[in-house]
Amino acid sequence: MNPRRWLDPRLLRDGWTLPALALSAVALAGALLVIAQLLRSLWLTHTAMPFMDQLDYASVAEISGILLGRHNEHLILLPKLGFMLDLALGGSNAVNFVTILLIQLAHGLLLGWMLTAGNGEWRRPDLVALGVALATCFSALQYENLAWGFQTQFVGVYALATACFAVVFLGGTGLLATLGAxxxxxxxxxxxxxxxLVLPIAATIALLAGRPWRQVLAYAAASLLVVGAFMAGHVSPDHHSSPLDALRMPASVGAYVAVFFARPIVEILRLPVAADGTGWLACVxxxxxxxxxxxGLGLRALVRRRSLRPVEFALLAGIAFIVASALVTAAGRHSFGWIQATSPRYGTPALLFWCMMLLWLHLLAQRGGRLRALGASGLVVLVVLALVQQQPRSVAVLEHFVASRYPAEAALIAGVRDEAAFRDVFPLPEVxxxxxRDLRANRLSIFAPPHAGWMGRPLEGTLRVLPEGRCRGSLDGARLLGSAPAQFAAVTGWAWDRQERHRVNQLLLVNQAGVIVGYARGPLRRPDVPAGTGRSVPDTRVGWVGRAAAGPGTTLRAYGLAEPGAACPLPGAITLTE
Structure with a gap:
């Protein structure tokens, strides 16, 4: 078959050619795989345990009293409304996580739509662009923002910025579009x-794009109002660097920004980076x-601004906003050291930075003929495949990040004071x-499920006990912590339901008198279990960690919550010794 026929736009309807169809299919399949891996991990590891800053928003009454108050330098009014809704519905963190995922989905769809709507050369949806946008938005390289319910604002601000720029440059010049932006x-x-920074950047790029004066002036006026509202009562956090000091240290700020944007690439390429200085040159x-x-893209846009398409101005504004955000971050945090710039929370803007530039180059290539367009699409697909191969590794890190809260959750439900576990969710255990306290009193968050109210009750009569042998697993170890009379046990193990062939992620710890004295949960990755069971337990996510109110001489058994209202005993028991 003549290879030129593969590029014949009449081969398939609406401009589809076999290579374009294949690249689009790979891009979308890769994005769906990235999304599926992330969603599965978030579903398995979900915890309602408040974490770090989220502990500041543990009751509806408290939040309603500080709606317009600052969180550090941020006005997080919209996220606070989400936190209130989540608490009103039980405090399970579900509203927060669903909000984050919906924001990321909307952001990815918006970027894909922008490339399609803003490109007159294509007569078909740009599914390659959609694929890389969705893969970017759901990449676990930004795991802190995806697996921490508090981070709705971190993903939200970038999605709202992109939406604003899309309306400015693709939404027309009418009053409704101007007001919406x-x-x-x-x-x-x-x-x-x-x-x-969003509206000032929108006004500046709109001026360069030759938008109507009334629209530019509207954005400029709105910018002044927004900046004035933000600065009223604004105080920079004491522990941050002074912006004036940052002006005197441009090299430090510049290096911080470079590392800020390098992290996703460094992770994908698996380049070694360590606090001792290893790998920093590659990052920079x-x-x-x-x-x-x-x-270079920005300079090109300035020189050729009369011939630029609206979508290119939207991408230029998006990139400018992300770079400006990085500079502002560096001005306040460069004194923390470059290692702070590699924080996974900055994965969201860094990934979007690279994605938007890639989409822009992809758009430009489509003006250079079909072969060049297909070559650019191939490059985009390679990026999607790179994100696909990185996703399992990043998901494992995400699961470890979430699992650090399990001991505190287990300790609070068991009613023991585990200061080390509490420090994993906030530096001060007393906080x-x-x-x-309010969550416990109102049966919210981790205290909402029935098992949180079973401590101190006899197992028999509380739950139906399933026959021995239903569950496989073990209590691998236990150690006594604390001092009498407030001693408690930290217990680890793994569990598997033979009948349902499924991991058991919630367990009760019961003493020799048959009284429920502790709680355990997973999943934790235990690669040793499949190997040690001859693959009869095929899942690695079968580990658990627990806490129990028990002292020396207590014998503990673990019972998995395999069915609603029923528990299956794990084989064996362990006796606590000093």
Missing amino acids: CLLGAAAMLNMANGV VIGAAGLALAA VESRV
Whole structure:
């Protein structure tokens, strides 16, 4: 068959050719695989345990009293409304996580739509662009923002910025579009402090794009209102660097920004980076290359602004907002060291930075003929495949990040004071205890499920006990912590339901008198279990960790919550010794 026929737009309807169809299928399949892996991990590891800053928002009454108050330098009004809704519905964190996922889905769909709507050369949806946008938005490289219910504002501000720029440049020049863009910019400011940059950037790029003067002036006026509202009562956090000091240290700020953007690439390439300085040069070089590419695209846009398509101005504004956000972050945090710039929370803007530049290059290539367009699509697909191969590794890190909260959850339900576990969710253990009092009293969050009220009750009569042998597993170890009379046990093990051929992620710890004295939960990864059972237990996510109110001489058994209202005993028991 003549290879030229593969590129014949008449081969399939609406401009589809076999290579384009294949690349689109791979891009979408890769994105769906990335999404599926993330959703499965979030579903398995979900915990309602409040974490870090989230402990500041543990009751509806407290939040309603500080709706317009600052969280550090941020006005997080919209996220606070979400926190209130989650608490009103039980405090399970479900509302927060669903909000994060819906924001990411909307952001990915919006980027894909922008590339399609803003490209007159294509007569078909740009599914390759959609694939890489969705894979970017659901990449677990940004695991902190995806697996921490508090981070609705961190994903929200970038999605609102993109939406604002899309309306400015693709939404027409009417009053409704202008008002909508202004409202989106204001909403971005009510998510995070860097949101205050959205409308000034929109006004500046709109001026360069030759938008109508009345629209540019409207954005400029809205910018002044938003900036004024934000600065009223604004105080920079004491522990941050002074922006004036940052001006005197441009090299430090520049290196921080370069590392900020380099992290996703470094992770995908698996380059070693350590606090002792290993790998930092590679980070700076990669980040600087990305910034140079962004500058090149920006300079090209300025020189050719009369011939640029609206979507290109939208992408330019998006990239400018992300770079400006990174600079503002560096100005306040560069004194923390470069290692802080590799925080996974910055994975969201860094991934979007690279994605938007890739989409822009993909868009430009489509003007250079079908072969060049297919080559650019092939490059985009390679990026999607890189995100696919990285996803399992990042998901494992995400699960470890979430699992660090399990011991505190188990200790609070068991009613024991495990200071080390509490420090894993907040630096001051007493803050954890004080903040969860309302949650415990109102049966919210981790105290909402029935098992949270079973401590001190006899197992018999509380649950139906299933026959021995239904569950496989073991109590691998236990150690006594604390001092008398408040001693408690930290217990680990694994569990598997033979009948349902499924992991058991919730367990009760019962003493020799048959009284429920502790709680355990998973999943934790235990690669040793499949190997040790001859693959009869095929799942590695069967580990658990627990806490029990028990002292020396107590014998503990573990019972898995295999069915509603029923528990299956794990084989064996363990006696606690000093």
